[in-house]
Amino acid sequence: SYFDKETYATEDALKVGRLHCLREGWSDALVSFMLSGGFQPSSKVPKIDVPSLVMWGRQDTILEGEEFANKFIDALPDAELRWVEECGHVPHLEQPQQTAEI
Numbered sequence: 689s690y691f692d693k694e695t696y697a698t699e700d701a702l703k704v705g706r707l708h709c710l711r712e713g714w715s716d717a718l719v720s721f722m723l724s725g726g727f728q729p730s731s732k733v734p735k736i737d738v739p740s741l742v743m744w745g746r747q748d749t750i751l752e753g754e755e756f757a758n759k760f761i762d763a764l765p766d767a768e769l770r771w772v773e774e775c776g777h778v779p780h781l782e783q784p785q786q787t788a789e790i
Contacts, residue, residue, distance in 0.1 A: 773786070
């Protein structure tokens with residue numbers, strides 16, 4: 689989920705992103721993971737008891753903006769949300785300068 693797909697969603701990047709799917713046992717592991725309910729961090733988030741800074745790509749289409757960001761922030765006892773503009777799901781890659789400045 690890149691904002692700037694032309695720059696970051698290249699054919700090489702897509703190939704690298706799929707490498708794990710080629711590993712032996714990947715299909716069995718994926719099925720097992722899905723049947724187990726998958727990764728569910730939501731019960732652990734409220735247990736974070738330190739001030740937290742959450743950076744969220746404004747154009748993230750994997751965990752879409754307002755809805756997921758606000759749920760996440762509401763679950764954290766002491767958190768601040770900062771939006772990364774012109775950015776999808778990977779702020780440190782798409783907007784490294786903006787991410788560093790935050």
